[in-house]
Amino acid sequence: MTNLDPRSMIALAGFMSALMAIVLACMRRYYPPHIRGIGAWAAAPVFWLASTALFSSRGLVPDWMGLVGANTLLVLGTMTYYMGTRAFLGHRHTWRIWSGVLLLCLGVFTWLSYGWPNYEARLTFFTLVMSCIYGAQLRFLLRFGGSNFPVRLVEVVLVLHLATLLMRLGSIFAGHTGANLMEPSIYQNLYIGAYALTVLMLSIGALLMATDRLRTELEHLATHDSLTPALNRRALLQRCEEEIERARRYGGGPSLMMLDLDHFKAVNDSCGHQHGDAVLVHFVGRTLAVLRTPDRMGRYGGEEFMVLLPGTDATAALNVARRIHATLAVGHALDCKVSIGLTQWTGPEDTLDAMLARADAALYRAKAQGRNQTVVG
Numbered sequence: 001m002t003n004l005d006p007r008s009m010i011a012l013a014g015f016m017s018a019l020m021a022i023v024l025a026c027m028r029r030y031y032p033p034h035i036r037g038i039g040a041w042a043a044a045p046v047f048w049l050a051s052t053a054l055f056s057s058r059g060l061v062p063d064w065m066g067l068v069g070a071n072t073l074l075v076l077g078t079m080t081y082y083m084g085t086r087a088f089l090g091h092r093h094t095w096r097i098w099s100g101v102l103l104l105c106l107g108v109f110t111w112l113s114y115g116w117p118n119y120e121a122r123l124t125f126f127t128l129v130m131s132c133i134y135g136a137q138l139r140f141l142l143r144f145g146g147s148n149f150p151v152r153l154v155e156v157v158l159v160l161h162l163a164t165l166l167m168r169l170g171s172i173f174a175g176h177t178g179a180n181l182m183e184p185s186i187y188q189n190l191y192i193g194a195y196a197l198t199v200l201m202l203s204i205g206a207l208l209m210a211t212d213r214l215r216t217e218l219e220h221l222a223t224h225d226s227l228t229p230a231l232n233r234r235a236l237l238q239r240c241e242e243e244i245e246r247a248r249r250y251g252g253g254p255s256l257m258m259l260d261l262d263h264f265k266a267v268n269d270s271c272g273h274q275h276g277d278a279v280l281v282h283f284v285g286r287t288l289a290v291l292r293t294p295d296r297m298g299r300y301g302g303e304e305f306m307v308l309l310p311g312t313d314a315t316a317a318l319n320v321a322r323r324i325h326a327t328l329a330v331g332h333a334l335d336c337k338v339s340i341g342l343t344q345w346t347g348p349e350d351t352l353d354a355m356l357a358r359a360d361a362a363l364y365r366a367k368a369q370g371r372n373q374t375v376v377g
């Protein structure tokens, strides 16, 4: 490891950056623009690539490029990646603070290259700044990133890189800095190797985070109604089948409710279709608010909805129906009246089709008896 030429390791890091910049830039073109942050994630490896190109050209280019420029670009790339992560998770960028830090870096690197040329001090300062950016990003992800695999992967990469930076600080204080970046040493090579790996893993992490977001959004589109937060008919019927299957094995079957808004055509006709849409959204929001976590609500079609109440008999389900009627009678401008047909699972011989037919017949009776009421079938 000591015999490895740092220049070739820096070239390897540059190659990784170039590769990831291309992959992320291509990915940006094919992902919907509302998934934000991919542009910044794609720009970060470009800065890292420029930085490694300048580091490798030391001796061939002036120090303001090979030293000051290279260090500053490396810092800029790391900040840009962090801003991409913030944008991806829907947070405002904090460029105002970080551009101040970047200007400070530019000043300090210039001073430590020309005013008081000192490799050790430059390395210490650089390591501290990088630790701050990686640390800020790690803290941000731990607070707002959730717990899915891609985020956890990036967190692990950040922790490992922070450990490498700490080790590097330790090596500086122990006097193992060497004369410059190009002097082969185990510490130097360890750091540059870890850096190349970090570039690769951070870009892969970005790729996985964006793909995971896309998958979640597609899944939501495939299972939810396009107007209201209710499930769509297919997803709800599937949940019903699963629940009945579970009840056949373990008992404690579900109740089903069929809900139909009363005189909804008149709402549309008198106040317009948009107002009608708002009433539907309000109705679903209010109903979901009085349901328990395992309960599911879906749109059966038009102004007809269904509620699945797992492990609930008709008596308990009637209480839920009462709560729905009550929550829609508080005097809100979008409140509406609703008729409900309710049925409970009768045992292992019962099927979803039979339950739907009973709930539908009960709903029909609720309408026939004057609406705004619940009938058990």
Ligand SMILES: Nc1nc2c(ncn2[C@@H]2O[C@H](COP(=O)(O)OP(=O)(O)OP(=O)(O)O)[C@@H](O)[C@H]2O)c(=O)[nH]1
Pocket: 227, 260, 261, 262, 263, 264, 265, 266, 268, 272, 273, 274, 275, 276, 277, 280, 301, 302, 303, 367, 371
């Ligand atoms: N605004 C809006 N209206 C819808 C939507 N889907 C269905 N509708 C309307 O819902 C109304 C349903 O009317 P009907 O089936 O006659 O029922 P109703 O007027 O509620 O009468 P009852 O059910 O007998 O109380 C129709 O006017 C549909 O156009 C939707 O997504 N948005």
